Amino acid sequence: MARATPSGRGASYGQNERVRVLITRGRIQRRIQALAKEIRRDFPHEPLHLVSVLKGGVFFLTDLARNLAGKVSFDFIAVSSYGQDTHSSGQVRLTRDLDSSIEGRTVIVVEDILDTGMTLQYLLRLFQHRKPKHLRVAVLLDKPAGRIAAVRADYVGFTIPNEFAVGYGLDYSERYRNLPYVGVLTRAAKKKNREK
Ligand code: IMP
Ligand code: MG
Numbered sequence: 001m002a003r004a005t006p007s008g009r010g011a012s013y014g015q016n017e018r019v020r021v022l023i024t025r026g027r028i029q030r031r032i033q034a035l036a037k038e039i040r041r042d043f044p045h046e047p048l049h050l051v052s053v054l055k056g057g058v059f060f061l062t063d064l065a066r067n068l069a070g071k072v073s074f075d076f077i078a079v080s081s082y083g084q085d086t087h088s089s090g091q092v093r094l095t096r097d098l099d100s101s102i103e104g105r106t107v108i109v110v111e112d113i114l115d116t117g118m119t120l121q122y123l124l125r126l127f128q129h130r131k132p133k134h135l136r137v138a139v140l141l142d143k144p145a146g147r148i149a150a151v152r153a154d155y156v157g158f159t160i161p162n163e164f165a166v167g168y169g170l171d172y173s174e175r176y177r178n179l180p181y182v183g184v185l186t187r188a189a190k191k192k193n194r195e196k
Contacts, residue, residue, distance in 0.1 A: 001037070005025070010183060016187050019179065020184045022183055023160075023179075028168060032067055033067050035140065035157060040062075042098050042136075047106065049073070049132075049137070050073070050107075050110050051108070051109050051110065051127075052076050053106070054113075055169065056169040056171065058169055059168050060140045061110045071082060075100055076096065077094070078094075078125070079119055080092070083118075083184070087180075092118055102127060102131075103130055103131045106133050107135050109127070109137045110139075111140075112144060112169045113140065113142070114143065114152075116147060116148040117148060117150070120187065121151045136154040138151040138154065141182065145162035158182075164185045165181045165184060166179065167181050167183045
């Protein structure tokens with residue numbers, strides 16, 4: 001049975017999967033506080049409308065929203081771009097649209113990770129057509145080595161190497177989202193049968 005230990009020390013899920021801590025819970029929280037201040041400094045008087053991408057962006061959105069002073073509202077959109085694996089299909093499909101119009105609003109797209117950029121490129125085109133007053137992007141993690149589409153985020157939590165990240169919303173086949181830190185998924189090499 002999988003044994004998940006969402007402590008600061010990493011987790012072991014069965015024999016072949018391990019999660020190595022990359023960014024601790026404390027660092028994530030401190031960075032989000034700073035990002036919230038930065039966003040509020042850029043838009044001191046505007047009501048901010050946070051639009052998060054389900055499901056990975058939800059943890060980031062809730063912590064960001066709690067650290068933002070002033071008027072804040074939020075909404076959710078869902079797209080599918082990844083299958084069951086750690087590689088992108090490159091295809092982005094809208095699976096759930098926003099509840100309310102973004103016309104004339106100051107919109108911050110809140111994403112868990114920017115990798116190839118295909119998801120964000122798709123979303124930014126979609127949202128731009130709806131005529132927001134401002135459209136900005138906040139991502140918790142940026143993986144520049146994976147980039148295919150020419151998009152960039154306005155607010156970046158952490159730039160990370162080209163490894164598969166899990167935790168704090170990020171999943172591998174819907175697992176690991178609940179970890180309070182960001183880790184890297186590694187598969188332990190199978191132990192050789194040693195003769196004694
Ligand atoms: P992009 O379209 O390749 O930029 O990827 C965006 C989406 O792919 C993210 O919202 C994640 O759902 C997923 N993704 C990309 N890299 C990772 C990763 O390292 N771990 C988990 N999910 C990832
Ligand atoms: Mg996602």
